[in-house]
Amino acid sequence: MAEAKPEKRRAAEAVGLGWTSDELAVSSIPALWRALGLLARDPGRFMDASKVVVADRVGYIARALTVTSTGRRVTEHIYSNERSHEMVFRVVDGVSKRETNHERVIAIKESPVRLEFYQRHAADGCRTYWQAPVEAVKDFVEALRAQVAKLEADESGAVGLGFLAEEIRGTSHDAVWRAMVVSTREPGRFFDCSDVRVEDRAGFVRRSLRVNGQAYTELIRTDERRNELTFRKLGEDGEDGEGVERVVALRSHPLQLEFFQRSTTDGFRVHWSMPQSAVLKACDAYVREARRMDGIHPSTIGYGIGSDPIRECSQDALMMAIKDSIQRPWKILNVEASSCKIVQHEGFVERVMRLKATGEILHERVTIDEENGEVTFRRYEDLHQPSSTERVLVIRHPLRLEMYERAVNGEAKGTRIDWQAPYEVAHSVFNRLVGLARSIGRSSGSDVVGYGLASRPISGLSKAAVWKSMVRSVRFPAEYGMAVDRVTVHEMPGYLQRSMRLLERPGSPVMTENVRVLAASKEITYRPVVRGEEVAEERVFALRVDPLRCELFSRRADDQAAAGLLTRSSKTMWGGPQHDAPYSNGSRGSSGSHR
Incomplete structure (x- = not known):
C-alpha cells in the first residue's frame, strides 16, 4: 500500500516520527523500567484517566480506560519487551475488537538514559507519523520521573517490583x-x-x-x-x-x-x-x-571461559576474523591446511579437516548468527549424524570472546555442560583470532566494513537519528537520493513489498522487492522479486558503530548467516556515489527534540 508523504508540522507540535526526552537523572535503567511497569497497571499515576480495567492475558495486558479530558473510552493491549526495553501499546478497534495496524512505543535508551516515543507499523516495524502532542508527552515524562523517585525512596525492605x-x-x-x-x-x-x-x-x-x-x-x-x-x-x-x-x-x-x-x-x-x-x-x-x-587457573574449559578485554580492533574486524577462520581453519587451529574441505549449504557451512596432533578427522557443521554475534560448531559422528552437543563462540560486550559447550538435543537442550577440552586450547584460539582481527583492521584502515561499500564516519548525529532516517528511506527512497518514482509500498506479513520505477535504467523498468527491517541488528534487507519469487541474493543496508557509519553489501539470502562470509559483494544497486544520502535528512536536533 502506498503511503502519502506526511504533512509537515512544526517540530514542537507533534511527536511525528519520534521524540526523545532530555537525559533522565535516575539511578539505573531497571528503576526506570519498574516505573514503566506501573504505567500498564495503574495509569492514573501518570495521566488523567478513570474507570480503569486491567486484565492479564497470555503475552500481554488488556486495559480499558476513559480519558477524562475527552470522555473517550480507549481499549488497548500492552506488551512488555524487557530485553529491548520497550513498552508497546496497540489500540483495539471498538467495532471489530481487533488490534489496529499501528503500535505506540515507549523505549528506554542508554548513554545517556532517556526515553523515546514513536509510532510504527505492527507488521513491518517501519515508523509512521504520530500526531500526539509533544507537550502531553513531556507531562508524562515528568510524572514518570516522579514515580521513579518514589520507588527509589521506598524503605519497606521488600524486593517489590525489583531490587538492584x-x-x-x-x-x-x-x-x-x-x-x-x-x-x-x-x-x-x-x-x-x-x-x-x-x-x-x-x-x-x-x-x-x-x-x-x-x-x-x-x-x-x-x-x-x-x-x-x-x-x-x-x-x-x-x-x-x-x-x-x-x-x-x-x-x-x-x-x-x-x-x-x-x-x-x-x-x-x-x-x-x-x-x-x-x-x-x-x-x-x-x-x-x-x-x-x-x-x-582452570585446566579445562568447564562451563565456559572468556577472553581478556579486546582492544585495538573493532567488533566488525573480530567477526570478519571469525568468518575467515571458518574458511581457513589452519589460521587458528593446529590442522593440516591441505586436508581442509569446505562446503557451503543452506544456512550453514560444512567442513572436514585433519588434526596434526592425532591425525583424527574432524567433520563438523558451522552456523553463524551474526545478529547475536554467535557462532556454533557441531561435530558429525558416525553415519553422518550430528552430535548431541555444540561448541559456542560468542562475542560479548564490552568487546571480548567467550567459549562454552551446550546440549542440543534431549532433556538438557540449551543448557551448558562441563567441557573437558584443555583450557590452553581455547586460550590459543582467542589469541590467534584477536591477532587476525587486528591485522584485518590494519589492512582495511579505520573503517572495517568487509566486502562492500561504507559511508564516511558520521558525526553530529546520534545512532537513533541515523536509524530513524534509514527506516524512513524505505517508504520514501526518492527523498534519499535514489532516482526513482511511482513508489508503492504494500504491507505483508513480516515485511514490506515495494515497487518503484528506476529512472536511470534504460526504459525505466519497474523493480519489485521485499524489504525487511531488522531492528535488533540495525539492518534493512532488500530481496528483489522476479516472476513472483525472491531471488537468491539480498542487498543489506546496515548501521554500524565504532565509528558510526552505514554499510552496503550483498549476500545470499538462503544462507545469510554464513553468506556474509562467503558471498559479500561490492556490486550493489544503490545509485553509485550517493551512498551518504540515507542519513543526509536526519535531524541534528539536541536532546529533548525530534531526532
Missing part, C-alpha cells in the same frame, strides 16, 4: 554468570540445603531440594543472551501453583545483580514481598563463588 544490588567489584561479568549457572545444578555450594535432585528436561532443569526443613520443587530456565535465571515453584499437583516466576538477572555497566518477580501469563513485573536481606545473601554467594573461580 550494589555494583560488583573484584570479579568479572563472565565469572559471575558462570557461578549463577553452576548454582542451578550445585545449590549446596551457595546455600544450606539437602536432598538435592536435579533432572534435565526440555529447555529447563527440574530441581527438588529441602531448605530449612521444607521440601519444594522448582523449574529453572537459563537465558544465555539475557543473562537471566528464572525459577518457578511447583505446587503439590506438579503444576505452576503461583502464576509467577522469580528472576535473577546479571546487569552490566555497571556490573550488578537484579532480583524481581513477574507474571508467567503476561510477562509484566509484580510485587515480591521477599525481604531484600534474603536476596542480598544470594548475591553475596554468587560473588563469593565467582571470585573463587576467577582466582583458580
Whole structure:
C-alpha cells in the first residue's frame, strides 16, 4: 500500500516520527523500567484517566480506560519487551475488537538514559507519523520521573517490583554468570540445603531440594543472551501453583545483580514481598563463588571461559576474523591446511579437516548468527549424524570472546555442560583470532566494513537519528537520493513489498522487492522479486558503530548467516556515489527534540 508523504508540522507540535526526552537523572535503567511497569497497571499515576480495567492475558495486558479530558473510552493491549526495553501499546478497534495496524512505543535508551516515543507499523516495524502532542508527552515524562523517585525512596525492605544490588567489584561479568549457572545444578555450594535432585528436561532443569526443613520443587530456565535465571515453584499437583516466576538477572555497566518477580501469563513485573536481606545473601554467594573461580587457573574449559578485554580492533574486524577462520581453519587451529574441505549449504557451512596432533578427522557443521554475534560448531559422528552437543563462540560486550559447550538435543537442550577440552586450547584460539582481527583492521584502515561499500564516519548525529532516517528511506527512497518514482509500498506479513520505477535504467523498468527491517541488528534487507519469487541474493543496508557509519553489501539470502562470509559483494544497486544520502535528512536536533 502506498503511503502519502506526511504533512509537515512544526517540530514542537507533534511527536511525528519520534521524540526523545532530555537525559533522565535516575539511578539505573531497571528503576526506570519498574516505573514503566506501573504505567500498564495503574495509569492514573501518570495521566488523567478513570474507570480503569486491567486484565492479564497470555503475552500481554488488556486495559480499558476513559480519558477524562475527552470522555473517550480507549481499549488497548500492552506488551512488555524487557530485553529491548520497550513498552508497546496497540489500540483495539471498538467495532471489530481487533488490534489496529499501528503500535505506540515507549523505549528506554542508554548513554545517556532517556526515553523515546514513536509510532510504527505492527507488521513491518517501519515508523509512521504520530500526531500526539509533544507537550502531553513531556507531562508524562515528568510524572514518570516522579514515580521513579518514589520507588527509589521506598524503605519497606521488600524486593517489590525489583531490587538492584550494589555494583560488583573484584570479579568479572563472565565469572559471575558462570557461578549463577553452576548454582542451578550445585545449590549446596551457595546455600544450606539437602536432598538435592536435579533432572534435565526440555529447555529447563527440574530441581527438588529441602531448605530449612521444607521440601519444594522448582523449574529453572537459563537465558544465555539475557543473562537471566528464572525459577518457578511447583505446587503439590506438579503444576505452576503461583502464576509467577522469580528472576535473577546479571546487569552490566555497571556490573550488578537484579532480583524481581513477574507474571508467567503476561510477562509484566509484580510485587515480591521477599525481604531484600534474603536476596542480598544470594548475591553475596554468587560473588563469593565467582571470585573463587576467577582466582583458580582452570585446566579445562568447564562451563565456559572468556577472553581478556579486546582492544585495538573493532567488533566488525573480530567477526570478519571469525568468518575467515571458518574458511581457513589452519589460521587458528593446529590442522593440516591441505586436508581442509569446505562446503557451503543452506544456512550453514560444512567442513572436514585433519588434526596434526592425532591425525583424527574432524567433520563438523558451522552456523553463524551474526545478529547475536554467535557462532556454533557441531561435530558429525558416525553415519553422518550430528552430535548431541555444540561448541559456542560468542562475542560479548564490552568487546571480548567467550567459549562454552551446550546440549542440543534431549532433556538438557540449551543448557551448558562441563567441557573437558584443555583450557590452553581455547586460550590459543582467542589469541590467534584477536591477532587476525587486528591485522584485518590494519589492512582495511579505520573503517572495517568487509566486502562492500561504507559511508564516511558520521558525526553530529546520534545512532537513533541515523536509524530513524534509514527506516524512513524505505517508504520514501526518492527523498534519499535514489532516482526513482511511482513508489508503492504494500504491507505483508513480516515485511514490506515495494515497487518503484528506476529512472536511470534504460526504459525505466519497474523493480519489485521485499524489504525487511531488522531492528535488533540495525539492518534493512532488500530481496528483489522476479516472476513472483525472491531471488537468491539480498542487498543489506546496515548501521554500524565504532565509528558510526552505514554499510552496503550483498549476500545470499538462503544462507545469510554464513553468506556474509562467503558471498559479500561490492556490486550493489544503490545509485553509485550517493551512498551518504540515507542519513543526509536526519535531524541534528539536541536532546529533548525530534531526532
